[in-house]
Amino acid sequence: MAELQTTPTHPVRFRVHRRKAGDSGGRFDTFEVPLDEHRTVLDGLVAIRTGQDPSLTFRHSCFHASCGTCGMRVNGRDVLACVTKVADTGPDVTVEPLANLPLVSDLVVEMGAFYGPFDRAGRPLVRESELLPGGERAEGIDVLTRYEDCIECGICVSACPVAGSDSRYAGPAALAAAARVVLEPRDADAPAALRFADDEHGIWRCHVAYECTEACPSNADPGGHIMRLRRAATANRVRRWFGAGRAAR
């Protein structure tokens, strides 16, 4: 077999948040890892775990911004570690867990707190897909489908200024999921999704900071979806005030 091509490496200094169950507080450990310009913060964490500290815990799975498990805070920004290149972070990288979700260990947060409200929105994982311009559907394919943009990473929840101050807030991910149901119900219960969202701890709690849309690594636009839901909820109320028979209840 031919020799594998290698690329020149540079030392990257990682300051990594550490905290185990029973610890009285968190701390930062420092590790130095040689990485080439194409490598990511996730590659660095894997190298630390493999070569320096096997007790380091962090979530990861797909390595290409599709599973959403490696959401974390890198140099103060909420990002997916798998697509955050060290060439863009610079040689000093501070890694912290996502905010606004309970900590399990080191960089691992408890995703049950994320999926609780998210699941109440009832959004199916797969949506109808647009055909490529000029394309046709193949024989036997009645509806072209694709996964929803949202990868359930928790980054929008971490970036949201309201989620940090109000634990009862449904949060941008769950509200965006509800919006998707209202926009494209498929077999899901759109009126129930709207009722879930149309609440003082739902769409009306949002401060319209759009930090969520800014941080979303998958262009799911939670902030825009919250505004779409506000319009839908308002229209629904207006219809109800005027006694229109077809308002969602």
Place this chain on the structure above:
Amino acid sequence: MNETASLRAPAHVLIVGGGGTGGALAHDLLLRGVRVTLVERGEITSGTTGRHHGLLHSGARYAVKDKESAVECIEENTILRRICPGSFELNDGLFVAITEEDVAYEPAFVEACLESGIPARRVSRAEALRLEPHLNPEMKLAVQIPDGTMDAMRMPLRFFATARHNGAVIRPWTAVTEIIVNSRTVTGVRVRDLTSGAEEVVGADLVVNATGPWAEIVARMADCDVPVQPSPGVLLAVRGRWCNMVLNRLHPSGDGDIIVPQRGLSVIGTSSWVVENPDDLGVPEDHVERMYSEGAKLVPAVRNAERRAAWSAARPLIGSRGASTGRELSRTFKCFDHAETDGVEGFVTISGGKGTTLRAMAEKTADVVCAKLGIDAPCRTRDTVLLPHSAYYLN
């Protein structure tokens, strides 16, 4: 179930490894009345499982060279559509002939697909270009087969979710530090909880090593041998969906000849080399470049598509060296009963295989495990619809 077994508490099986195989095995064993604990040193699906290209195989890729794998894939493809509803992008796939050599391959390919039970429809050049406007205009003809796109984490997660809700104890962040062997019988493992540092011994009637490309390293902890060679491949995800369907090159399998559209990305794969340590793969840039150049032969536009990510995933390749007397269940995966291969009781290794066949691997392994434990219960996973992936995180 035999009389002695039925009088005792349910047998306890400890599974090492939280990939798709371990999750599907936990689910299968639970349905057969076995008590299950699964330990994984990291997050669930953080090894090979989550990193594959996300292709729900029709089996067409294997039809000419390896009919057994092809039949296994189309059977499992059909079963997964049934037990994981709503988990796939089901847009079929095209095998595309670009060269005259590819065209010459077509009759044998279609015949092999049909013989394997894979529906295959010949598509003219004109029709293929209507279905896929970005296809290489030099293409000659294509064949439509029932490939699909899977979420490499969320589909397997449904097995974990269902197993957990049926009573399995799933413990991520739990590393095995020792496999305990008494008089050549495995009786349990010592684990370290990486969220607290606490160590404990977990006893088991049987331990299953389901660690994929790590199988040899883990088997060695019990002085057993497994001929598994970690064989990584590079995958490249570019921004944008450049095809409506999964695209394959219509030729004998090679590098960079699959493009899988997934969410807002297109994933091009893959290459192949061998390593000793599956924790240290690297991502050779020349392989990334090859994904671009080979992918561009199918869809020229990917050449200039923005790189979203490039990564490596280690296949567990089963070699023929060492103890190969294990039960050969298929050419694609193997289950080793270490009582037979190494004279060590209470220890079974499952490795090899692919994402599409995770349920079948689990079924065959559960058959071996139940036979060893004297449990007479049929497999029920073919018809048990799985809970949604999010149920894994919810109580």
